[in-house]
Amino acid sequence: MTEVKQYDVIIIGAGPAGMTAATYASRADLKTVMLDQGIYGGQMNNTAEVENYPGYNSIMGPDLAEKMYASSTQFGAEYSFGMITGVEILAKNEKLVHTDMGDFQAPALIVATGSEHIHLGVDGEEEYQGKGVSYCAVCDGAFFKGESVAVVGGGDSAVEEGLYLANVVKDVTVYVRDSKLKAQPILQQRAKKQENMHFVWNTEVTAIEGDSEAVSQLKLHNNQTGEDRVVDQSGIFIYVGLKPNTQVFENLGITDDRGWIKTDDKMATAVPGIFAAGDVRAKDLRQITTAVGDGGLAGQEAYQYVAELKSEA
Template sequence: MLEPALKDQLKAYLANIREPIELVASLDDGAKSLELAELLDEIAALSDKVSVSRDGTEARKPSFLIRRVGTDIDVTFAGIPLGHEFTSLVLALLQVGGHPSKAAPELLDQVRGLKGDYAFETYFSLSCQNCPDVVQALNLMAVLNPRISHTAIDGALFQAEVDARKVMAVPTVYLNGEVFASGRMELEQIVAKLDTGAIAKAAEKMAAKEPFDVLVVGGGPAGAAAAIYAARKGIRVGVAAERFGGQVLDTMGIENFISVQHTEGPKMAAALEAHVKDYGVDIMNLQKAAKLVPAAQPGGLIGVELENGAQLKAKAVILSTGARWRQMGVPGEDEYRNKGVAYCPHCDGPLFKGKRVAVIGGGNSGVEAAIDLAGIVSHVTLIEFDGQLRADAVLQAKLNSLPNTTIIVSALSTEVMGDGEKVTGLRYKDRTTEDEHLIELEGIFVQIGLVPNTEWLKGDIALSPRGEIEVDARGATSLPGVFAAGDATTAPYKQIVIAMGDGATAALTAFDYLIRQAPVEAETGSAVETSAAA
C-alpha cells in the first residue's frame, strides 16, 4: 500500500520508538477495512516494537487505536490516515511510543496539569491542509495527560455520522459530545480554551519583554522575509503573528514560487518559521494586534497593543498583517458559516459528496474551486458578478468541459437561505433583467478575493479606500518609524514572491531609518548601534 521510498522513510522514523506499541484494529468485511489492515501490517513489519491485533471493539469501522503496551496511553484514528494526515499518523506512532515532543516544555507541562476529563473527537478530510495541526495537537494532549482522549475521524468515510451531527466544515472538534471548535487551531490555542488563566499568563510574560529594535507584526511571507533581513543586521527582532504562515497555510498547491516547482502551503509555512528561528528572532505566535501606539516623540518607541492586553514596544515597526477571505456580505452568510457556507473547497469539499453546491466568484480561485468540487459533488453552479469569467482561459476551458457544472454571469448574490441548521439555497439577482432567482443547494463556497487585515489601524495610519496600508517604493508608511509589506499594503499584486520582496525592502528601509536616528534616552532602550554591536 505504501510506496517503497515512503516505507524506507517510515522505517527510519520508527527507529525512534522507545516503548513497544500495538495497533488495535476494529474492522468489518468492507474494502476500506481491507485497506486499513494492509496498512497496519506494513507499518508493523517495519519495526520490532510495533505489533498488530484485530480484536478492537470500536463502533466505528474501520478504525484503530495506537496504544503503548501495558498502559492506557493511546490515540484513535477512525479511517485510513493517509494524504495530509499521514504525518499525523507518524507523529502519533512516535509519541505513543515514547518519543518526546518538540513543543515548548512549559506548554507540555501546562497540558499535563489540566484538570478534568476531556474526550475529544475531530472530524477531518484527507484533502484538508488545516486539519493535521488540530489532530496532532489533540493526539499529543492525549499522550501527555491520562484524562484526555482523542479520536480523529475521516468525515468522508463516515458520511452518515457527519450528516447526523451536521458537520459541514473541517476540522470540527467535539469535546465530551458538544461542539468545541471549528477551523485551524494550534496546541497553544486549544490549551488556552481549556486553561482560562493561560491568556493572562501569556500577556504578563509579553508585557515584560524589553523593547525590540524592529517588531514585525504578521508572520506570512512578507513578515518572515522582513524578520530575516532585519535580524541579519545583528539587531533585536521580534515577530507578533496571529498565526505564523498567514494565508499560505490555506494554500493547497504553490507552483509559481521561483525555483520551487511545487510545494504546499503548510510545508512552506513550516520552512519560513524554521528559517526565521535560525536567526534567533523572538516569535510570538497566536498574538493578534489590536492598536498601534505612535511614538510620543521623534525617534521614540512605537507601541503595539495586543488583544491579550500586553503592549510590545520597538524603535521601528513593520506591518505585514496580510489579508483574509472576502465575504459576500449578504443576509444568512454569517448565520450559516460552517453550516454550508465555506471558504476552503479543498478542506470542506469532501463533506459535500453527492450534493449540490455553488461557487461564488469567477476568478482563478473560483474556477479552480469549481473544477475541484465537480469531481466530488453532484453539481456545481458557478456564479460571477461580472458579465464574463475572469479566470485564465485554460481554466475556463476545463470548467466548460465538465458535464455537472453550470456557469451564471451577471449575477448578484443577495441571500443565503437555510432551515436554521444548514444551507438550503441561494438567492441571486440577474443584473441584466433584474429578475430574482433561487437555487436549491446544500453548500456555498465563497471565492471572491481578499480583504486586508487593517481595521485596527484606522485613524493611526494612512489607508487606501480599500483599507490597504499606503506605502511608498521603500515600504514607508505615513507614520515615521512604521513600515509595511505584503498583501495588507497598496502593493498592486498579491503574490507570495512579491510579498517576500516587499518584506525584505521594508526591513532594509527600517534599518536605514534606525541608523539615522539619534540615540534615545536610557529609559526607552539602548540605541541601535549598541544592539548591533552586542
C-alpha cells in the first residue's frame, strides 16, 4: 500500500495565490505542502512585464515568481510536483488528495489552481500548437522576429501581449470580434500609439491553415458584413478568455455552473476545511494583487481551522 504523506494543510497550485497561502500557513507553524503539475509561478511565467504590483514600477513576471517562491518556502513549506487525479473527504473532515506522484492528506485544503486560456475551437488550432499557434507571447514571440503575427482578442491580455509582440516582431494585427476593445484605457492608449500594431474589428478567426511544418494562413469572417477572406500569417497568439482549472473538484460541490469555485469573504467553500484563492474563485477581478490577497486570507483561515480542530481533540 502506498504511503500517504501527512500535512496540516495542502495547497493545490503554486501561483501567486498558492505561494502566498503557503507563506502564511507555514509561518503559522503548519506543516504545509504546495502541489503543482508545473513550475511555480503560474501565469506570471507567461507575463512579460508586471506594472501594477506594489513595490515595483515594473518587473518581469518570471522574476516576480522567483521572489514569491523564495518567500513562500522560507518558513518550511514544501513544494512537490504532481498532477491531481482526485480529492476525497474522509472521516473527521480529513482531505485525501490523490496525485500521479502519490497521496497527500491534511485537515485543511486550499485550492489555488487558477485558470487557463480558452481555445478558439477552430480547425487547425490544436494541430498547429507549437507550430505557429501560441497562448504565450513571452514564451514564443522571439520565434517570429521580423515577421507579421496575429493576436486574437480584445481584453487586457490581448492588448498587453500585442504590445509586447510589437517590440519583437515586424508588425501585429489584432483581430477583435467586437467593434471596440475591452482592455483598460491606459492599455488602449499605448496600443494606439504603437505604429506597428493594427486592429481589425468585428472579425473572427474561423480556421488556421498551414503545411506540415507551420501556420501560413488564417481564415477570417466579418460578423457584420458576412465577408469571408484568407490572410497570410505565420503566427497567431490567442487571448479570448479564461476557464477555471476545477474539473477534478466537481464532485465536491464547491463550484458554480461555469466551474468557478464559490467562497465566502474568508475564502471558505461549502465544505468545511476547504478554501479557495486566486483566479480559480468566482469573482470579477483576476490580478496578481487580488490573488495575493486571497492567498493571505486563505492561509490564515486554514490556520484558524486547524487550530480549532486541535483544540477540540
